[in-house]
Amino acid sequence: MxxxxxxxxxxxxxxxxxxxxxxxxxxxxxxxKYFTRPNKLPGPLPLPIIECAYCFRGDTKHLFVSLNKKYGDFYEIQLGGYRRIVLSRPEHIEKFYNNSTKHVKFMPRAPFSRGLKELLMGGKGLQFSDDFNSWKFNRQIYTRAILSPNFNNEAIKWSYLLFEELEGYWKSLGLANSDGEEWTLETDFSKWFQRFTNDMVVVSTTGERSYSMGTYYNTLSPIKALYPDALIEDSDRFVKGMNQIVVGAALFLFLGPFIRHYVPFIRGKANEILKHRDFIFEKLDKIIQKRRQEIEVMKNKDLKNDMLTSLIIANTERDVNYKKTVGEETMPDIEIRTNIFGAFAAGTDTTANLFCYITYYLCHYPEVKQKMLAEIDSIFPQNSSIQLTHNDLSKLKYCEAIIKEVDRIIPVSNILARYSSEPFEVGGYQWPAGTLFNFDIVSLHRHKDYWPCPEIFDPNRFFLDNKNESYLNVKNDDLKDDNNGHNEKKDQKVGQKYSFIMFGSGSRICPGRKLAIIELLSLMVYVFGKYDVELIDMEAPLKTKSSIATTCLELMVRIRPRNQ
CATH class of the missing domain: 1.20.5 (Single alpha-helices involved in coiled-coils or other helix-helix interfaces)
Structure with a gap:
C-alpha cells in the first residue's frame, strides 16, 4: 500500500x-538535548516550543535583573532558539574585549538570526554584519565619516539651530497660557527630545531636514508651524516608526518565529513593526538615490559634511582619503541604508532617553544640579550669548561625569551580545564554538562588588577619578586597525576595568559615542543654562519600557526662563 x-x-x-x-x-x-548539554548552569527550565519565553513579560530590563537576583552573575536562559550564557561580572566580560580586530573570535554580536533577517538587517551594515571582512570595511568607512572634525563641527552647529527652533515652540506655547512676557510651560520632555534627537540625527547623517519637533508642536498649539503637511506627516511617521522598532526589537531577537507568526497578540505587534520598517527603508532609499544624483551634478563643488555623503563617496576620487585607502571597493546602497538606519536606531531614542534620565536625577539631587550650573555659568555667563565650540564642551568635566553616572544608574542599553566562532574559556568552563553570550549591563553597572553603594547617585565617582577620560577626546586614530583595535587606556573605568561600559568596548565600541556626548553636553548647556526645570510630580516614578534599550515613556516637567 x-x-x-x-x-x-x-x-x-x-x-x-x-x-x-x-x-x-x-x-x-x-x-x-537540554539535560545532556555541556557546562550546566543555573537558569529557568525551558519549555518545548516557547523555551523560556514564559519568563518574558515584555520588559527586557526586568527580565534580566530578576534572573540575576535569582540565579546570580553567571547563568543561562534559552530564548529565540538559542542557549544564552548571561554574564554580569567585569572579569568575565573582559575576556571578550581584549581581542585585536585582526582576531575574529568575538566579532559577531550574535549567530544568524531569522528575526533580524525578517527585519532586513541580518548580516548587513556595521551593527549587524557577521562577516569579518565586510564588518571591517564598514567600520573603516563609517568611523572615518562620523569622527571627522567637519562632521562634529556640523553636529555642534545643528544642535544650536535645532535648539533655537525648540525654544521658539516652548515660548509660543508658554506665552499662549500666560498674561504677559513671563511664561511657564508644563510639558512632556520625553516627547520633545525624542523629536529633537530625531531631527538632529537625520540632518547630521543624511543632510536632509526632518520636522518632527514641528509635528509635535502642531498637536499642542492652534498656531501651526509653517511646514508643508506632507513633511509634517512624514516626520511624524518616521519618529513613531523608529520608536516602535527600537521598543519592539526584542520580539525579533528573543522570541522564535513560531511565536512571532502564530501567537495572535505578538503576531500583530510584529507585523506592525515590519510596516514601520518598510516605510523607513523606503524613505532612506529615496534619500540615498537623491544624494547620489546631487553628487554626480556637483562634480567640482564642495560636498556636504553629513555621514551619507561620506559613505557614498568613500574610496572614490571625491574622497579626501582616497589615496590612503587600500583597494577601491565602494559601499553598496543596501549597506549604506543599513548603516544609516543603525545610526538612527542607536542615536535617536538612546540620546533622548538618557537626557530625560539626566533631567530626572538632576531634579531629585539639587546639590548636583547647582554644581552643574556653576560649571556651565563659569564657561557661559548668564544672559550672554551661548555659542558652543568643541573646546568649550571639553571643559564641562562635571557635566560629563553626570552623564556617565546617570547611565551607570539606568543604562539606556540593557543587553550586549557576543557570539564565539571558536572554542573559548570563561568562568572556569570551556565553551564550544557557536556559544551565544549576553552581557547584563544593568546588573553590571550596579554590581555591589565593584561599586560602593551602587544604588546611590553620585557623579563624583567619575569626576574625582584621575583615570576618567573624556569621550570628547576620541579621534580617528583611536579606531585604526592596530594591536588592540581601540584605545585601551580609555577602557580604564572607575570601580574596576569593564565594570562600566556605557558605549561597549573593544573593536565593537560604539563609533557614535563622540556625537552622543556632543548632543548631551549641548543640551545640558542650552536647557539648564537658560531654563529652570522642575518635575511636576517629584513622587512619580520614572515611566519606562525596556527592550534592547530602556525608553522613557513620559517625563512631565515645568520650565521657565532662568531668573525670570
Missing amino acids: SLHKYFENLSFVDYFHLVVLFFLFYVIKFYY
Whole structure:
C-alpha cells in the first residue's frame, strides 16, 4: 500500500495519535538535548516550543535583573532558539574585549538570526554584519565619516539651530497660557527630545531636514508651524516608526518565529513593526538615490559634511582619503541604508532617553544640579550669548561625569551580545564554538562588588577619578586597525576595568559615542543654562519600557526662563 493510500485510510483518532506521537518525540528530543548539554548552569527550565519565553513579560530590563537576583552573575536562559550564557561580572566580560580586530573570535554580536533577517538587517551594515571582512570595511568607512572634525563641527552647529527652533515652540506655547512676557510651560520632555534627537540625527547623517519637533508642536498649539503637511506627516511617521522598532526589537531577537507568526497578540505587534520598517527603508532609499544624483551634478563643488555623503563617496576620487585607502571597493546602497538606519536606531531614542534620565536625577539631587550650573555659568555667563565650540564642551568635566553616572544608574542599553566562532574559556568552563553570550549591563553597572553603594547617585565617582577620560577626546586614530583595535587606556573605568561600559568596548565600541556626548553636553548647556526645570510630580516614578534599550515613556516637567 502506498503512503498516500495509507493516510487516506486513517481516521481522525489515528491522526490525533500520530500528532501526539510526534509531539512526544519532539519533547523527548528537546529535553534530552537540554539535560545532556555541556557546562550546566543555573537558569529557568525551558519549555518545548516557547523555551523560556514564559519568563518574558515584555520588559527586557526586568527580565534580566530578576534572573540575576535569582540565579546570580553567571547563568543561562534559552530564548529565540538559542542557549544564552548571561554574564554580569567585569572579569568575565573582559575576556571578550581584549581581542585585536585582526582576531575574529568575538566579532559577531550574535549567530544568524531569522528575526533580524525578517527585519532586513541580518548580516548587513556595521551593527549587524557577521562577516569579518565586510564588518571591517564598514567600520573603516563609517568611523572615518562620523569622527571627522567637519562632521562634529556640523553636529555642534545643528544642535544650536535645532535648539533655537525648540525654544521658539516652548515660548509660543508658554506665552499662549500666560498674561504677559513671563511664561511657564508644563510639558512632556520625553516627547520633545525624542523629536529633537530625531531631527538632529537625520540632518547630521543624511543632510536632509526632518520636522518632527514641528509635528509635535502642531498637536499642542492652534498656531501651526509653517511646514508643508506632507513633511509634517512624514516626520511624524518616521519618529513613531523608529520608536516602535527600537521598543519592539526584542520580539525579533528573543522570541522564535513560531511565536512571532502564530501567537495572535505578538503576531500583530510584529507585523506592525515590519510596516514601520518598510516605510523607513523606503524613505532612506529615496534619500540615498537623491544624494547620489546631487553628487554626480556637483562634480567640482564642495560636498556636504553629513555621514551619507561620506559613505557614498568613500574610496572614490571625491574622497579626501582616497589615496590612503587600500583597494577601491565602494559601499553598496543596501549597506549604506543599513548603516544609516543603525545610526538612527542607536542615536535617536538612546540620546533622548538618557537626557530625560539626566533631567530626572538632576531634579531629585539639587546639590548636583547647582554644581552643574556653576560649571556651565563659569564657561557661559548668564544672559550672554551661548555659542558652543568643541573646546568649550571639553571643559564641562562635571557635566560629563553626570552623564556617565546617570547611565551607570539606568543604562539606556540593557543587553550586549557576543557570539564565539571558536572554542573559548570563561568562568572556569570551556565553551564550544557557536556559544551565544549576553552581557547584563544593568546588573553590571550596579554590581555591589565593584561599586560602593551602587544604588546611590553620585557623579563624583567619575569626576574625582584621575583615570576618567573624556569621550570628547576620541579621534580617528583611536579606531585604526592596530594591536588592540581601540584605545585601551580609555577602557580604564572607575570601580574596576569593564565594570562600566556605557558605549561597549573593544573593536565593537560604539563609533557614535563622540556625537552622543556632543548632543548631551549641548543640551545640558542650552536647557539648564537658560531654563529652570522642575518635575511636576517629584513622587512619580520614572515611566519606562525596556527592550534592547530602556525608553522613557513620559517625563512631565515645568520650565521657565532662568531668573525670570
